[in-house]
Amino acid sequence: MRSAGTLWTRKHLLGMEGLSREEIGALLDTAVSLREVNRRDIKKVPTLRGKTVINLFYENSTRTRTSFELAGKRMSADVVNMSVASSSVKKGETLLDTLANLQAMNPDVVVIRHPESGVLEFLARHLDAALVNAGDGRHEHPTQALLDLLTIQDQLPLLGQSRFAGLVVAICGDVLHSRVARSNAIGLQTLGAEVRFVGPATLMPSQAAEAFGATVYHRLEEGLAGAQVVMMLRLQNERMNSSYLPSVREYAEFWGLNRARLRQAAPNAIVMHPGPINRGVEIASDVADDPERSVILEQVANGLAVRMAALYLLCGAGVRR
Amino acid sequence: MENRSVLIQGGRVLDPAHGRDETADLLVVDGVIQAVGRLEAPAHCTVVQADGLVLAPGLVDMHVHLREPGHEYKEDIASGCRAAAAGGVTAMAAMPNTQPVTDDPSVVGYILERAKSTGLVRVFPIGAITKGLKGEMLTEMGLLLRAGCVAFSDDGRPVTDSGVMRRALEYARMFGALLIQHAEDLSLVGNGCMHEGVVASRLGLPGIPSAAESVLVDRDLRLVALTGSRYHVAHLSSGDAMRAVAQARAQQLPVSCEVTPHHFSLTDEAVLGYDTDAKMSPPLRSQADRAALLEGLAQGIITVIATDHAPHDEENKRVEFCCAANGVIGLETLLPVSLELVRDGVMSLSDCIAAMSCNPARLLGIPHGTLGVGQAADMVLFDPEETWTVDARQLRSKSKNTCFHGRRVKGRVKQTWVAGRSVYRDGHD
Amino acid sequence: MSPTFHDEQLLSPAETLALIDALAARLHASPPPRSLPWEEWVVIGIRRGGARVAERLWERLCQRLGQKIPIGFLDITFYRDDLDTIGPNPVVGATDLQMEIDDRQVILVDDVLYTGRTIRAAMNALFDYGRPESVDLLVLVDRGGRQLPIQPHHVGLVIQPAEGEFIKLLDSGEKMHVVRRRLQE
Structure with a gap:
């Protein structure tokens, strides 16, 4: 009999790095089961009654924090939110x-978002609670990657794929500063997909090909050619006031996704975005809002289920430690 | 009173400065090396049996941060000297980034006084190139030399302004003084906190390209060609900078460089897991860079091994990686880690010891690092075969930020003497 | 190392099906007192074993009734009370309740009734979907050992296993059958 002991034994969810295909599968399967809860009138199960989840956010993110908060509450955990202004963190x-x-206070799970890479590895060495990475610097954002994987998995039949193996995914934009890109690239590779990084050279990590097994493209048209999944990344405003990019206008012109460019991709290609969207910058509104192509809202819905699954598995994983 | 006559019997006497490598006895009388050869013990003489051990000149570490004055909670001259003695280091050059900065003769005097009253080993201050290490106004190099400085450096920071660097070189040349550059183009460093490469990309940490070092070394070498001054690159980390130095030396420019044990023995992979004890400036670099550094040592382009001993208290290391202080300690691991070069066939034992004794001594112009008859008896006796495991908690430095914790090493210091006085004996300190 | 075990057949595939068919016949012949008309009935199987029993029971019941009544499936993983002792189960089946259950008469179906905890969890789950008029419990095997005040209305077989024995419904492919399982060291 398959049991938690063989499929999920991790204490923390620090990143996609190191997660096996089976572990990703266990998480996605659990999320699929939990999606049903979110469609009921009574959107709550008693699973985590008596468990305490603390959301500790050192960066503003209403979306991710709300998603974790709701995830905890729908599993009947007690959820406490703590926001810490970045300025006070020196x-x-x-x-x-x-x-x-x-x-x-003996929490069962602490969900952490922090502007610096590697903070969770550091804390995990010094603390007992189970930790969930809700985004650390430009390092990892595993629940975002898992919700993206779940969203893609749902679409596989439409993309003419039975599995992730061989799927072509183009991750486009500011890859350098993106934990979403990193976590997705790692997870997709584990599942056998072909990953492309597309973006300006100034926003590409050093030795991206060796580091992530990704093929690097600087021209969007080339990177999109034949891609089945087009994952656009958010362009942070602060990149504009530095030497990374000359202007928003130039970025939108060369790396913004519009309808014409999307035609370069595979015929049924889906468009994803982790949000919040800069309309008219990295993605044109008509593409973002196209129900035939855009799965952005499915991503949000799946985010909730994936976070419920993560809390569920981590709360119980302690048993077999 | 301590008996000032010591006979070290039957060891392998290794003195690279004089090309000596033989089994012999060595006699010290009144702190001075009296004779080397087959000797009888005179009356009232302490005899040390050294069979199977190597007797070498006390090591000279030309790059150490002793943190006193100003940061005594990290290290002070007394604790730094204890660590040095345990590592077989009998002379060290102390970098000027203290509080206050060693940019004034009074600070030099303070350090020398403290070293004399509390220190076990010899301390030679390095003066700042610019006042307050600000990279703007030159220090009083003449007065600092007269007060006891042996070289100049703004270590911890580079002299970034090319005009200032040119004048510093010109000015130092009049005194024949050595300028030691911390070579990093800060605009290329940016907010980087480790070597730029695959590991940094995976960890999502901002990287520092190797070019940050070589760009500044290239510039400095042009200025050396212009001024003819003595120039030394501190803690060389990149292959490109090594090759630039090689070219300059081939052109007979008065250029030298040093490498640290961590840069020649580790790569950026040591940072995996965000280990802040693997964070230093310049950063641990790629395997290709490391290979180039080993090549530089083998070819005699890199002539000095120095520790860049940089103690930091736990509060500055037990933090997020980006916020952690740069630097690692190294005095007590210098010898065994460097002996790995001999084990791996990179260089001979004699060349390896020379890189930690007579070579740096010559650059600094200090009469140490040799076992010549008539020289002060600064010596280290070590067992080249003894293996042990580095344990940060066992180290004598006040700070425990070693990147070699848990490493199995070979070669252990058994006894250290400064001017014939035993300052460390294995198991007896 | 997973423990090994020895299975001894208790009900052959044919006997298992016959027992379910008998239960359907009995239910049809003597519906519970004060029960609603058949149109208001719902069969709900508890995943995983109960679902297989429910499917067969429902088939036979519909045959006898000459009409289709609704069937649904309940996964109770998220309602269990033993997360802290057995850990999470990442192989969770989906709950599938397409119909309204408000004011319906529910026949809750499970394979083996033991401590009663599964039924407790199933009732909690059920009530998150609506408020049935009544809930009847039908089980293929009642093996005793209750830890909660729960009794079935309809039972196929009552047995008393020996110490250390478990009763399992195995449903490899079409060959659903019941065994006594004894763990071996």
Whole structure:
């Protein structure tokens, strides 16, 4: 009999790095089961009654925080939100102290978003609670990648695929600063998909091909050619006031996704975006809103289910530690 | 009173400065090396049996941060000297990025006084190139040399302004002084906190390209060609910079460079897991860079091994990677990690010891790093075969930020002498 | 290492089907007192074993009635009370209740009734979907050992297994059958 002991034994969800195909499968399967809960009148199950989940956000993100909060609540966990202004975070000792204080309250899971890469690995070495990475710097954002994988998985039949193997996914935009791109690239590779990174050279990680097994394109048209999944990344405003890019106008002109460019992709290609969208910058409104192509709202719905699944598996994984 | 006559019997006496490598006895009287050869113990003489051990000149580490004055909670001269003695280091050059900065003769005097009263080993201050390490106004190099400085550096930061660097070289040349550059183009460093490459990309950490170093080394070498001044690259980390130095040396320019044990023995993969004890400036680089550094050592282009011993307290290391202080300690691991070069056939034992003794001593113009008769008896006796595991908690430095914790190493210091006085004995400190 | 076990057949595939058919016949012949008309009935199987029993029972019941009544399936994974002792089950089946259950008469079907915890969880789950008029419990095998005040209305077989024995419905392919399972060290 398959059981949790063989499929999910991790204490933390720190990233897609290191997750096996089976572990990703377990998480997605659980999420699929939990989606049904979100469609009922009574959108709540008692599974995590008596468990405490703390959302600790060092960066503003109403969407992700709300998604985790709702996920916890629909599983009947007690959810506490803590937002910490980035400006007050200067020293790591403060972070460790904050977490130590939280730990004294004996939470079962702490969900953390932080502007610096690697913070969760650091905390995991010093704290007992199960940690979920809700985005650390430009490193990883595993629940976003998992919800993207679930969204793609739903679309596989329409894309003429039975599996991820051989699927062509183009991740486009500011790859350098994107934890979404990193986590997706790692997860997609684990499942056997072909990953492309498409974007300006100034926004591409060093040695991306070696680091992620991705093929790098600088021209959007080339990167999109034949792609079945087009994943657009959000362009952060602060990139504009630096030497990364000359202007929004130029970026939209060369790397913005519009209808004409989308025709380069595979005939049924789907368009994804982690949100929030910069309309008219990385993606044209008519593409983002096209129900035939855009699965952006499915991504949001799947986000909730994936986060419920993550909390469920982590809350129980402690049993077999 | 301590007996000032010591006979070290039957060891392998290795003195690269004099091309000596033989089994012999060495006699020290009143802190000075009296004779080397087959010797009888005179009356009232301490005899040390050294069979199977190597007797070498006390190591000279030309790149150390002793943190005193100003950051005594990280290290002080006394604790730094204890660590040095345990590592077989009998002389070290202290970098000027203290608080206050060693940019004034009074600070030089303070350091020398503290070293004399509390220190076990010899401390030679390095003066700042520019006042307050700000990269703007030159320090009083003449007065600093007279006060006891052996070289100049703004280490921790580069001299970025080309005009200032040119004048610093010109000015130092009049005194024959050595300028040591921390070579990094800060605009290429940006907010980088590790080597730019596959590992940084995977970890999502902003990277520092190797070019950050070579760009500045290239510039400096042009200025050396212009001024003819003595120039030394601190903690060389990249293959390109190594090759630039090689070319300059081939053109007979007065250029030298050093490498640290961590740069020649580790790569950026040590950062995996966001280990802040693998964070330093310049960063651990790629396998190709490391291979180039080994080549530089083998070819005699890199003539000095120095630790860049940079103690940091736990509060500055037990933090997010990006916020962690740069630097690792190295005095107590210098010898065994460097001996890996001999084990791996990169260089001979004699060349390896020379890179940690007579070579840096010559650059600094100090009369140490040799076992010549008539020289002060600064010596290290070590067992080249003994293996041990580095344990950060066992190290004598006040700070424990070593990147070699848990490493199995071979070669252990058994005893260290400064001017004939035993300052460390294995198991007796 | 997963423990090994020894299975001894309790009901052959044919006997298993016959037992379910008998239950359908009995249910049809003597519906519970004060029960609603057949149109208001719903058969709901508890995943996984109960679902197989429910499917067969429903087929036979519909045959006898000459009309289709609704059938649904309930996965109770998220309603279990043992997350802290057995850990999460990442192989969760989907709940499939297409019909309204408000004011209906529910026949809740499971394969083997033991402690009663599964039924407790199933009733909690059921009531998150609506408010049935009444719920009857039908089980293929009642093996005793209850830990909660739960009794079935319709039982195919009552048996008392020996210490350390478990009763399992195996449903490899079409060959649904019941075994006594004894764990071996």
